[in-house]
Amino acid sequence: MIDAPIEKVWEFHERLDILDILTPPWQPVKVIKREGGLDIGAITEFQLMLGFIPIRWLARHTECNKPYLFVDIQEIGPLQSWEHRHKFTSKNGQTELTDEIKYEIPGGRIVEILIGWWVDFRLQDMFSYRHETTQKWIMDNG
Secondary structure (H helix, E strand, O other): OEOOOHHHHHHHHOOOOHHHHHOOOOOOEEEEEEEOOOOOOOEEEEEEEEOOEEEEEEEEEEEEEOOOEEEEEEEEOOOOEEEEEEEEEEEOOEEEEEEEEEEEOOOHHHHHHHHHHHHHHHHHHHHHHHHHHHHHHHHHOO
16 A cells, blocks of 8 residues: 555656666666657567576557556567556555556466466565555655
8 A cells, every 4th residue: 555645656657767766676677768658559668687688578558547557568578478457546545556467478387387486476576666665755755
């Protein structure tokens, strides 16, 4: 739960530097291009590092219902598929921020069994960090 109204949390996510702010220090990301904000058709292209290997990722927004929801999918990247639903729900002047992730790892069921747990763990860590950072940033910057 973020201690701020839904509009304020949405505005925070519209920032051009949002990925820089919300990226955990253990997962360096370099934004290459960002166009269109959170609107349908908007794109973000970035490079992340998997160990010493640079990975290109191109995400496109497929849904936007301000200030309640935006959805991005991976068009280019390391996964077979990726869909991230960012949901904002107003509750008594606060905002519940929910990240729903659907993804498939390339390589089929065997690869899923071998590393799926690790991907889930990394995603949980990343989104915990993002939610804590969102709360702190909004509180510190009014």
